[in-house]
Amino acid sequence: MNSRGQRMIDLYTFTTPNGRKASIMLEEVGLPYTAHRIDITKGDQSKPEFVAINPNSKIPAIVDRDTDITVFESGAILIYLAETTGQLLPTEPKARYTVVQWLMFQMGGVGPMFGQLNHFKRFAPEQIPYAIERYTKETLRLYGVLDRQLKDHEFICGDYSIADVATYPWVAIYESQGLTLDEHPNLKRWVEAVQQRPAVQKGMAVP
Incomplete structure (x- = not known):
């Protein structure tokens, strides 16, 4: 200490x-x-x-x-x-690995795919339609996975967890990517709930 x-x-x-x-x-x-x-x-x-x-x-x-x-x-x-x-992060094994697998879902899917869409739409020196279409489709597919999971859960794994912490900053950039959550109402509800948390608001402002 x-x-x-x-x-x-x-x-x-x-x-x-x-x-x-x-x-x-x-x-x-x-x-x-x-x-x-x-x-x-x-x-x-x-x-x-x-x-x-x-x-x-x-x-x-x-x-x-x-x-x-x-x-x-x-x-x-x-x-x-x-x-x-x-x-x-729960200590009970079943609950723990539910959270861990959704954390890995973010690490292996949401982050890389949303990141590629962000790059090709906003930062690439030239617009490549194939790349934009590919990563837009995959981003929307992953929106669907999250939307279905959130249909019966307040947060991704039921209780608020590191799975939500990991996923929120990536979904929160949807408007800057020219996307909407209107066709994914459960995901939209979740984004609005998470963004109201004081810790999230403070963390999003760092640095």
Whole structure:
């Protein structure tokens, strides 16, 4: 512990959905942290001092100064913070692996597919219709998966969990991608509910 008797986390992040997962989680579990801006538009992620923290040169990453543990990859960060605080990840095996599988669904599906759509629609130097169509269709398919899951659940796994923390920042960018949630009412209801959480609002504003 630090001199004030509290854990202290150093968060290395930027204004991306993956970065916001970590800041939302830190706000949700109530841990004190210092946010360090890693401007990926200026190449900060490739500087030696950050590569020493994350050899893959990606944000976010955290350093827990009280345990001297460094964690990169946003999903791993969420699991670490959940396990070390006892929050947002059940311990009962069935409930735990329900949350873990939906976290992996975000990591392997929602994040990469939504990210590719974001790139080809907003940042690619030229518009490639095939790529835009491919990733739009896959994004809408994943919206459908989430919408069906949320039909009978208030949150993705019933109770609010790291699955929601991981997924929300990616779904929340739908308007900037030129999409709508009108055909996915359960997903839309969930987005509106999650965005009202004070910790989410604070985390989305970091850095």
